Amino acid sequence: MKQLFNCEVVSKTFLNEDVYTLKLKRPQQMGDIRPSQFFNLHTKAMPYLKRPISISNFDEETFDFTIIIKGEGTKILSEVKAGDLVEVQGPLGNTYSIDPEHKKVLVIGGGIGVPPQAVLSEALKRDTDAHITVQLGFRNEAYLVERFDGVADVLQIASENVDYDHKGYVTDLTAKALEENDFDMVYVCGPHILIEKVAKMCMTKNVPVQLLMEERMACGIGACMVCTCKVKDDTMPEGYWNKRVCKDGPVFWGSEVLFDA
Ligand SMILES: Cc1cc2nc3c(=O)[nH]c(=O)nc-3n(C[C@H](O)[C@H](O)[C@H](O)COP(=O)(O)OP(=O)(O)OC[C@H]3O[C@@H](n4cnc5c(N)ncnc54)[C@H](O)[C@@H]3O)c2cc1C
Ligand code: FES
Numbered sequence: 001m002k003q004l005f006n007c008e009v010v011s012k013t014f015l016n017e018d019v020y021t022l023k024l025k026r027p028q029q030m031g032d033i034r035p036s037q038f039f040n041l042h043t044k045a046m047p048y049l050k051r052p053i054s055i056s057n058f059d060e061e062t063f064d065f066t067i068i069i070k071g072e073g074t075k076i077l078s079e080v081k082a083g084d085l086v087e088v089q090g091p092l093g094n095t096y097s098i099d100p101e102h103k104k105v106l107v108i109g110g111g112i113g114v115p116p117q118a119v120l121s122e123a124l125k126r127d128t129d130a131h132i133t134v135q136l137g138f139r140n141e142a143y144l145v146e147r148f149d150g151v152a153d154v155l156q157i158a159s160e161n162v163d164y165d166h167k168g169y170v171t172d173l174t175a176k177a178l179e180e181n182d183f184d185m186v187y188v189c190g191p192h193i194l195i196e197k198v199a200k201m202c203m204t205k206n207v208p209v210q211l212l213m214e215e216r217m218a219c220g221i222g223a224c225m226v227c228t229c230k231v232k233d234d235t236m237p238e239g240y241w242n243k244r245v246c247k248d249g250p251v252f253w254g255s256e257v258l259f260d261a
Contacts, residue, residue, distance in 0.1 A: 002092055002221060005030060006085045010062055012078070015143040018069045020078050021056065024086060026063045031091070033058050035098075035120040036189075036212050036251050039090035040220040041065065046076050050089060052217045052246065054189075056115035056144070066115035066144060092220065093250045096120055096210055100128045102184035106177060107152075108198055110137035110170050112214055113190030118147040120187055125151035130184070133177060137170025137190065138162070171197045178205050186254075189214065199254040209254035215245040222247030230258040 007024040014020045033055055040050035051073045057064035069075050080086060098120075105124060109117035114136055124132055134152040136142060138159045148155050156173050157164035166173050171194060177183075178201055188198040189212035202209035218226040222244050231252065233241035240258050243249065 002089050003030070004087060004089050007088050009080050009082050009084045009086060011082055012080060015066070016141050019066065019143050020069075021064050021066045022077070022080065022086065023062050023064050024088065026058065026061055033063065033091050034095040035123045036096045036116055037091040037093050038116075038250065039065070039088045039092060040217075041077060042087040042089075043077060043080060043084070045079070046073055049073070049218055050087075050220055051077065052092075052214075052220050054116035054212075054214070055091070055119060057119065057147075068112050070112075089220070092246065094248070096123075096187060096212070096251055098123060098127055099185065102128060102130045104181060104183050105130045105132055106174070106181070106183045106186045107132060107134045108137075108170060108174055108186065108188040108190070108194075109134075110190030110194040111139065113188070113194065113212065114138075114144055116189050116212055117187070118144050121148055121151045133181070133183075135170050135173045135177065137194065170194065171201070174198055175201060178202070178207065183207050185210070188212070196259045199257065199259065202254050211252050211254055211257060213245045213250050213252060213257075215250075217246050220246050231256045232258055 005027045010023040038052050038054045041053050042050040053065045056066040067074050107117050107121050131153045133154040134148045135156045140161050142157050158166040158170040186202050186209040195211050215227045218224045227245040228242040230240040231243045
């Protein structure tokens, strides 16, 4: 059983109508937090399952979650106030592999996949000398851009409805970037369709890619098998094995995930 903490809300800030950042007090007994890890969040007002949310920032005293209102759970969470308690379970999940030898990396985040990529980009800037290209995709207004501005060598923003660098999908920018550059590593997080498109593009070009999968979850700790994805396994009769995104992930290599099985 992973650690459970009741954490006091320090602040809640809306970044736009549907997106907010919760800043919580970080308990002293909580261990290290690494890029791509997530926590299961719950409040007394939420009648059912915990919601998995990636860490979007942290320091010694506090830790943040940037959350998009999707349904009832994320809506109820958006109603907490400073001083309220939020139950958090974690940190959970494996972490991105960061290699200081890499010279040119591409970081892609779309929608709910943007917040964890801010933590990753800052870690890449701190721990490597790599040239960092960041591509972000939004449906409407962009958010958290100032975090990426500080660390990216190249920052490109796509929105379906607002004019930034590109009006349309972030994957249009990715296709061009993969054509024009030799990347050592690509890191992608976002909705399933975005992850699948980027993984397939990278595989075609033989570029290694790490996928942070934000699948739907129920238990969030490996017990229910709601969150499985298929990974290649030649020892199995079907040629694949079901891995749990919550327990075995959420980061997988593009070369191991089977999207079409
Ligand atoms: C590792 C990980 C990290 C994540 N990080 C972030 C983040 O940083 N920021 C962020 O905004 N979101 C993040 N998410 C997504 C977030 O967990 C969901 O948006 C949230 O759980 C939706 O909950 P809700 O109650 O608001 O919506 P709901 O009303 O529960 O659900 C929205 C939709 O999903 C369906 N659904 C929900 N749960 C399940 C389930 N268990 N099985 C089947 N269908 C289901 C519902 O039917 C509905 O159509 C992350 C998810 C994962 C797995
Ligand atoms: S959510 Fe239950 S096993 Fe992953």
